[in-house]
Amino acid sequence: MQTRSLSPDAYNKVITASTVAPLAFDRDRGKSGSIAQLWSYRELLYFFAWRDIKVRYRQALLGASWAVIQPLLNMIVFAGIFGKFAHIPSNGVPYPLFSYCALLPWTYFSVVIGLASNSLTNNQSLLTKVYFPRVLLPAGTVLAGLLDFSVAALLLVGMMIYYHVKVTWLLLLTPLAVLLMVVLTLGVSMFLAAATVRYRDVKYLLPFVIQILLFATPIIYPVTMIPQRIRPILALNPCWGMVESFRACLLPNQAVDFNLIGVSIGLSVVVFAGSLLYFRKSEKSFADII
Amino acid sequence: MSVAIWVDKVSKQYKLGSSKPTLRDSIASALALDFARKSNEEEWLWALDTISLSIRHGETVGIIGKNGAGKSTLLKILSKITYPTSGSFGVDGRIISLLEVGTGFHEELTGRENVFLNGSIMGMSKKQMQRQFDAIVEYSGIERFIDMPIKRYSTGMRLRLGFAVAAQLEPDILIVDEVLAVGDAAFQKKCLDTIQHLRAASRTILFVSHSLSAVENVCDRCIWIDAGQIRMDGDTRIVIREYMASTSNSTPEAAGLGETASRRGNGKLQFTRVEFLSPDGTPLRIVRSGDPLVIRLHYHANELIPFPNLGLRIFSEWNLLITETGTSHHGIYIDALEPGDGYLDLEIGCLNLVPGNYTISLLATDMDGALVYDIVEHATKLKLHAANVYQSGKDIDIRYGVIFFPQKWNLSGALGAVNKGSDQQPSQWEPLSK
Numbered sequence: 001m002q003t004r005s006l007s008p009d010a011y012n013k014v015i016t017a018s019t020v021a022p023l024a025f026d027r028d029r030g031k032s033g034s035i036a037q038l039w040s041y042r043e044l045l046y047f048f049a050w051r052d053i054k055v056r057y058r059q060a061l062l063g064a065s066w067a068v069i070q071p072l073l074n075m076i077v078f079a080g081i082f083g084k085f086a087h088i089p090s091n092g093v094p095y096p097l098f099s100y101c102a103l104l105p106w107t108y109f110s111v112v113i114g115l116a117s118n119s120l121t122n123n124q125s126l127l128t129k130v131y132f133p134r135v136l137l138p139a140g141t142v143l144a145g146l147l148d149f150s151v152a153a154l155l156l157v158g159m160m161i162y163y164h165v166k167v168t169w170l171l172l173l174t175p176l177a178v179l180l181m182v183v184l185t186l187g188v189s190m191f192l193a194a195a196t197v198r199y200r201d202v203k204y205l206l207p208f209v210i211q212i213l214l215f216a217t218p219i220i221y222p223v224t225m226i227p228q229r230i231r232p233i234l235a236l237n238p239c240w241g242m243v244e245s246f247r248a249c250l251l252p253n254q255a256v257d258f259n260l261i262g263v264s265i266g267l268s269v270v271v272f273a274g275s276l277l278y279f280r281k282s283e284k285s286f287a288d289i290i
Numbered sequence: 291m292s293v294a295i296w297v298d299k300v301s302k303q304y305k306l307g308s309s310k311p312t313l314r315d316s317i318a319s320a321l322a323l324d325f326a327r328k329s330n331e332e333e334w335l336w337a338l339d340t341i342s343l344s345i346r347h348g349e350t351v352g353i354i355g356k357n358g359a360g361k362s363t364l365l366k367i368l369s370k371i372t373y374p375t376s377g378s379f380g381v382d383g384r385i386i387s388l389l390e391v392g393t394g395f396h397e398e399l400t401g402r403e404n405v406f407l408n409g410s411i412m413g414m415s416k417k418q419m420q421r422q423f424d425a426i427v428e429y430s431g432i433e434r435f436i437d438m439p440i441k442r443y444s445t446g447m448r449l450r451l452g453f454a455v456a457a458q459l460e461p462d463i464l465i466v467d468e469v470l471a472v473g474d475a476a477f478q479k480k481c482l483d484t485i486q487h488l489r490a491a492s493r494t495i496l497f498v499s500h501s502l503s504a505v506e507n508v509c510d511r512c513i514w515i516d517a518g519q520i521r522m523d524g525d526t527r528i529v530i531r532e533y534m535a536s537t538s539n540s541t542p543e544a545a546g547l548g549e550t551a552s553r554r555g556n557g558k559l560q561f562t563r564v565e566f567l568s569p570d571g572t573p574l575r576i577v578r579s580g581d582p583l584v585i586r587l588h589y590h591a592n593e594l595i596p597f598p599n600l601g602l603r604i605f606s607e608w609n610l611l612i613t614e615t616g617t618s619h620h621g622i623y624i625d626a627l628e629p630g631d632g633y634l635d636l637e638i639g640c641l642n643l644v645p646g647n648y649t650i651s652l653l654a655t656d657m658d659g660a661l662v663y664d665i666v667e668h669a670t671k672l673k674l675h676a677a678n679v680y681q682s683g684k685d686i687d688i689r690y691g692v693i694f695f696p697q698k699w700n701l702s703g704a705l706g707a708v709n710k711g712s713d714q715q716p717s718q719w720e721p722l723s724k
Contacts, residue, residue, distance in 0.1 A: 054398070
């Protein structure tokens, strides 16, 4: 029964004496932040997505039908205003189909980044109480959004059949377009979520930015309406590549500039990598400053 | 045994004050503009200051300290929630931290759904949860409400469900922080049982609680953190005693008696002070329930005092007379006290009063009480600290009365009764042994 008032040095001796090597934090989960660790947490990613889905339409009378109603209403409004009144050309495709094909990835992108930007701050109690790779929260939102996306995509399939769209071999590349959309959305989501933890300003700025992006991206109008010389500047917007690649894959006879799509895709990858770095750098202080 | 947790010179610094920078501040400071807020206005706090320690597998370690001493910061660093400003640490094995049970419960989801979500957050696999779901629900005792959204649960029900999940985790290292502060007696018992179970299975446990009795009951070793540093580390009883001594600001040893309004008598003999001592005569810095205690009454006699009776009364916080005792009660017949300074010791084998504040009045009369030498009402205060009197980890306090008896329960006549509790009854309580 002896009491030790230990100085740090005394304890260091204890540690070195027993020759304990630094241990990995969690032996069954691999190194913190590694791919192996993320893989071991895949079930939690699934649960976060599942929670988002379960919660989203709870206590809503129409439930999951909102996943279809939202883009459908958008399309009707745009078709009415821009197609009928403004007579915006649509590259020889019925305007509703033309705009919906772009609204599909756009709705996914804009809704998910809006939700994901708050995914960390809305789970404050989790961040300050439990350890898990923080990236799972925005990633869960991105994953959950795919359900809404799939439902809305069924509507597009219906429209393509209704309008007797003749598909080309490019249809086979659609999964790549979806992948590009997810990569871009995840990248932007990670950045916004991490930035919101530090700067709540993001919350107020984001709706405005989304509004501008909607008009800066060829969604409700065709690329051909933009003067040739300023197209390269607008293509610096990664959403350009996302939207145009969907049209290129699904609609026939689109005058698609693959160079510009290429630039845009390249930028999406850069956005993803940059956001990942930013997220990894700032996640250490999430619990302290949230 | 090998080391489960090691911490090497870990420090953690927090910024005080307006902690959240806005976009404006960052942009301004990045551009080094004049309107950037001065950074030297910021205050920094060292929540942990070069802490080093190591904990072996199978140890049950209590962590005590005042609020804000850095206990929670240390636990948060060990559970990887926050990162140290400097220093390094390592943990060997699966660590589960119950910094707050039911973490991540979502209001809109049902109890069943939350069990899966919570389990997953805590690190259980889906298969494991499906296998243990029934056990979890049974443990929680809220089968009937399992398909109800958790927003309609009471606090107690949430707690039960959260702890039920946690109890199934079987971690190598468990970090428990203040779960016992909430919940009813049955829940607390379950918590302590689970901890004892893990302890029996040689798991490592870090236990933070303001209930020192619980710490004393559960932990072999105790670390006292004060102002971000380790103040003391060692045997639980000794650390707790020192900790309590430091927190009680009024040290009872030097309770001198001044001239107070509540004093009367002819003044031929006067009490000068009261001391609280341990049986070996050393002054006690704190007095705990159930401790042996010596109350030393110092007096000064101005002349020869024939046939005196010296004694005291103990009152509860609400002025209830608990006991009066004096030399005459014991039939002690003192023929005379010489003039001068002297003292009498009242030796108490087991101070069987529940923790709380008591006052002591002193009496000096002649044998039949007709002549009053000195009566000092409420001469001194006696603060009794909590102790693990039943060796069960359960605090007793004023709700359970004023006194407790040195006692044990005997179940031999209770049909089919088997004690499954962690209750370790004192096999022989010898109240008056010294």
